[in-house]
Amino acid sequence: MNGLKTFPLGGVHPDDCKFTSQKSIVSIPIPERVYIPVSQSLGAPSVPIVNKGDKVKTGQLIAKGEAFISSNIHSSVTGEVEKIEDWIDTSGYKRKTIIIKTEPDVWEEGIDLSSEIKREITLSKEEIIQRIKDKGIVGLGGATFPTHVKVSIPQGKKAEYLIINGVECEPYLTSDHRLMLEKGEEILIGTQILMKAIDVDQAIIGIEANKPDAIEHLSKLAEKYKGIKVQGLKLKYPQGAEKQLIKALVNREVPSGKLPIEVGCVVQNVGTAFAVYEAVQKNKPLINRVVTLSGNNIEGGNFMVRIGTPIQKLIDFCGAKLENIDKIINGGPMMGKALVSTEVPVTKGTSGILLFSAEVSSRMKVYNCVRCGKCVSACPMGLEPIVLEKAAEVGNWDLAEKYHVLDCIECGSCHYTCPAGRPLLDMIRLGKNKVNQIIRSRVK
Amino acid sequence: MSTYILSGSPHVHDTQDVKKIMWGVVYALIPAFLVSVYFFGIPALMLSLLAVASCLLFEFLIQKYLFKSSELTITDGSAVITGLLLAFNVPSSLPWWQIVVGSLVAIGAAKMTFGGLGKNPFNPALVGRVFLLISFPVDMTTWPKVSPLNTSLTDVITGPTSLGIIKEGLMKGESIGKLMQNVPTYTDMFVGNIGGSLGEISAIAILIGGIYMLVRKIITWHIPVSYILSVFVFTGILWLINPEKYADPVFHLLAGGLMLGAVFMATDMVTSPVNHKAQLIFGVGCGVLTVLIRVWGAYPEGVSFAILIMNAATPLLNNMVKPKRFGGA
Numbered sequence: 001m002n003g004l005k006t007f008p009l010g011g012v013h014p015d016d017c018k019f020t021s022q023k024s025i026v027s028i029p030i031p032e033r034v035y036i037p038v039s040q041s042l043g044a045p046s047v048p049i050v051n052k053g054d055k056v057k058t059g060q061l062i063a064k065g066e067a068f069i070s071s072n073i074h075s076s077v078t079g080e081v082e083k084i085e086d087w088i089d090t091s092g093y094k095r096k097t098i099i100i101k102t103e104p105d106v107w108e109e110g111i112d113l114s115s116e117i118k119r120e121i122t123l124s125k126e127e128i129i130q131r132i133k134d135k136g137i138v139g140l141g142g143a144t145f146p147t148h149v150k151v152s153i154p155q156g157k158k159a160e161y162l163i164i165n166g167v168e169c170e171p172y173l174t175s176d177h178r179l180m181l182e183k184g185e186e187i188l189i190g191t192q193i194l195m196k197a198i199d200v201d202q203a204i205i206g207i208e209a210n211k212p213d214a215i216e217h218l219s220k221l222a223e224k225y226k227g228i229k230v231q232g233l234k235l236k237y238p239q240g241a242e243k244q245l246i247k248a249l250v251n252r253e254v255p256s257g258k259l260p261i262e263v264g265c266v267v268q269n270v271g272t273a274f275a276v277y278e279a280v281q282k283n284k285p286l287i288n289r290v291v292t293l294s295g296n297n298i299e300g301g302n303f304m305v306r307i308g309t310p311i312q313k314l315i316d317f318c319g320a321k322l323e324n325i326d327k328i329i330n331g332g333p334m335m336g337k338a339l340v341s342t343e344v345p346v347t348k349g350t351s352g353i354l355l356f357s358a359e360v361s362s363r364m365k366v367y368n369c370v371r372c373g374k375c376v377s378a379c380p381m382g383l384e385p386i387v388l389e390k391a392a393e394v395g396n397w398d399l400a401e402k403y404h405v406l407d408c409i410e411c412g413s414c415h416y417t418c419p420a421g422r423p424l425l426d427m428i429r430l431g432k433n434k435v436n437q438i439i440r441s442r443v444k
Numbered sequence: 445m446s447t448y449i450l451s452g453s454p455h456v457h458d459t460q461d462v463k464k465i466m467w468g469v470v471y472a473l474i475p476a477f478l479v480s481v482y483f484f485g486i487p488a489l490m491l492s493l494l495a496v497a498s499c500l501l502f503e504f505l506i507q508k509y510l511f512k513s514s515e516l517t518i519t520d521g522s523a524v525i526t527g528l529l530l531a532f533n534v535p536s537s538l539p540w541w542q543i544v545v546g547s548l549v550a551i552g553a554a555k556m557t558f559g560g561l562g563k564n565p566f567n568p569a570l571v572g573r574v575f576l577l578i579s580f581p582v583d584m585t586t587w588p589k590v591s592p593l594n595t596s597l598t599d600v601i602t603g604p605t606s607l608g609i610i611k612e613g614l615m616k617g618e619s620i621g622k623l624m625q626n627v628p629t630y631t632d633m634f635v636g637n638i639g640g641s642l643g644e645i646s647a648i649a650i651l652i653g654g655i656y657m658l659v660r661k662i663i664t665w666h667i668p669v670s671y672i673l674s675v676f677v678f679t680g681i682l683w684l685i686n687p688e689k690y691a692d693p694v695f696h697l698l699a700g701g702l703m704l705g706a707v708f709m710a711t712d713m714v715t716s717p718v719n720h721k722a723q724l725i726f727g728v729g730c731g732v733l734t735v736l737i738r739v740w741g742a743y744p745e746g747v748s749f750a751i752l753i754m755n756a757a758t759p760l761l762n763n764m765v766k767p768k769r770f771g772g773a
Contacts, residue, residue, distance in 0.1 A: 009770055014456060092450070171456065243770065256771040327449040333456040340450060354455075361455045367462040367520070368562035373718030377664075382769035386718055404769065412454030419461045420562070426452050 006234035010380035034308030043069030059108035072136035074285035076306035135279035140271030160264035167240035170332025190273035238411035295355035312342035364421035375414035385414035392427035466521030472653035496527030498547035529569035532643025611744035633698035654707035670727025705747035722765035
């Protein structure tokens with residue numbers, strides 16, 4: 001493939017381990033109970049509007065996002081609200097969760113369940129943004145930022161490019177890859193809808209070179225869509241990070257501490273584009289998503305899962321055994337979170353569940369730092385993890401701030417590459433946390 | 445409920461670790477080691493083994509009896525490197541007890557005093573070498589002549605190194621053109637058929653080791669290339685100004701310990717800067733200082749001093765020269 005682009009600064013090359021890339025998306029059965037946390041997006045938790053004993057239909061609004069950065073949550077099943085109580089979620093903490101005992105599916109009125117592709121966009125820009133908000137769409141790449149906030153361009157700013165993130169640079173994950181192959185047309189229509197929402201005439205879909213079939217498929221489809229271009233990207237982690245992707249595709253650098261709109265870009269994941277298509281064209285709220293189940297020693301696959309399904313059900317459906325599994329990860333191996341239990345439900349941000357044995361996922365022996373500088377070369381933000389780690393270790397928060405700890409995107413490249421196995425990102429997270437606290441206390 | 449490992453991301457790791465890197469350097473030193481044994485014979489072999497053994501022993505003793513640490517780091521390979529490099533930096537005729545003393549200084553004073561691997565500001569082998577040079581100047585500058593496949597236990601015939609010939613001759617007022625007739629051919633210097641310290645003689649063997657380290661991603665090109673190139677450019681300018689007074693740049697590249705220094709000593713990750721920009725400055729600094737000492741200094745060779753001085757400048761370089769920051773002003 002010619003003309004592949006990438007970002008210039010830093011980055012690492014972990015084995016991509018895309019074992020499940022050729023496995024089609026399979027819907028898994030609805031479990032007896034779903035556990036829907038009210039906090040599934042960045043920002044404030046949503047407020048439940050149902051009570052214990054209420055009957056709900058599939059797709060019915062059950063919790064409202066009332067704050068500016070928050071999102072609506074819909075019931076992913078039909079059934080009875082059994083209780084609203086604290087349940088363990090992907091964060092490892094117990095959070096308010098709506099538990100619904102399921103019955104056979106009865107869908108909320110007005111949701112188009114046909115598989116027919118609806119190409120014509122009839123809604124206006126404002127109606128699109130309202131619909132995205134109503135249907136609880138959030139960024140499905142993992143960060144779960146409410147999409148309606150992202151597509152509401154602030155006063156005085158102008159978007160020039162919509163960037164659709166099909167990079168999927170995390171090893172193992174293939175949910176976006178499968179979606180691009182199986183729902184390519186819908187993704188392109190979703191892209192058009194998003195272009196209308198942010199008022200741009202150019203969109204670029206960035207896909208890494210390890211998905212040649214997706215690049216080819218979407219490029220071919222995109223010929224029929226004006227203003228949408230597909231761009232292949234060289235394999236390099238973390239290319240799917242917003243700032244790195246913008247740099248790779250349009251060669252613009254988002255200034256430190258600023259958002260992509262500063263350089264005229266809005267970035268959305270391919271999964272989000274698909275969800276936007278369903279919300280706007282089909283009136284369907286975000287109640288399911290594609291989840292990759294993979295790991296070492298398991299066959300895995302890509303599954304369409306209702307939000308709130310305990311991951312144990314997914315593991316059972318796939319026939320995976322947990323005997324030799326020592327670590328369970330929600331998301332990819334570079335940025336995902338280790339889970340405490342298999343009772344944790346799939347949420348809007350769950351792009352994958354990885355099952356690892358200790359040999360793959362244990363931390364290595366820690367040596368003294370040998371000042372090799374690999375962390376510095378690997379950092380895609382041009383930071384010096386070697387200094388940031390030291391600063392956090394001795395509690396020198398001024399130094400951490402001076403060395404731009406807040407610019408860190410927590411991609412984990414430094415930690416991944418460190419030959420001394422030092423817990424660089426752990427310490428940097430601590431630094432970020434403390435520096436953020438200090439900055440907040442200054443404002444007061 | 446079963447318990448699963450909980451830790452922050454990332455959950456996977458590159459396969460390279462400190463131990464593999466250190467042993468990688470040891471493997472990279474093998475070609476130069478074989479050449480030295482070929483040209484200097486049994487004494488070179490004995491001296492190298494003795495240096496490695498003493499370095500390991502001193503690190504072990506200090507860790508066990510001074511640090512009272514239960515963890516032993518002698519298997520990480522770094523002490524082996526120090527021992528080999530120290531042996532590479534001395535004449536093969538050096539009395540055996542002196543290399544032991546040198547090893548004690550290298551490991552004891554230059555490495556363990558600061559806390560062991562990763563903590564030392566100066567390259568331990570170079571500290572050991574300079575200590576020996578200052579303490580035993582005669583033994584450290586008596587160079588046995590090469591005698592391939594010599595199996596006798598002692599070297600007897602000695603002669604000056606190429607840099608020594610130039611330095612002394614110039615001081616006596618002779619011209620370069622005449623002096624160059626007395627130095628070995630460039631082919632001999634490239635292969636290693638010349639007098640000098642154990643491991644510095646063969647440019648080709650050192651370059652093979654260097655390429656191996658580049659491929660294994662143990663070193664990057666920045667320091668060796670900027671070091672060697674700056675020596676070439678600096679001596680080239682001098683040579684163009686007055687070829688009767690200054691030796692030509694190719695001679696400077698092949699003579700003395702430049703190759704060994706640029707590939708194995710200056711690239712020591714512990715004592716060189718962490719970012720590439722600072723590494724380039726570090727390399728140029730090493731190059732300029734080496735030439736200054738060789739051409740105008742009292743010693744014929746300046747590689748060890750140049751690298752040690754730049755080691756001292758490393759924290760400063762790390763502080764002053766910053767990598768390019770994404771989205772920075």
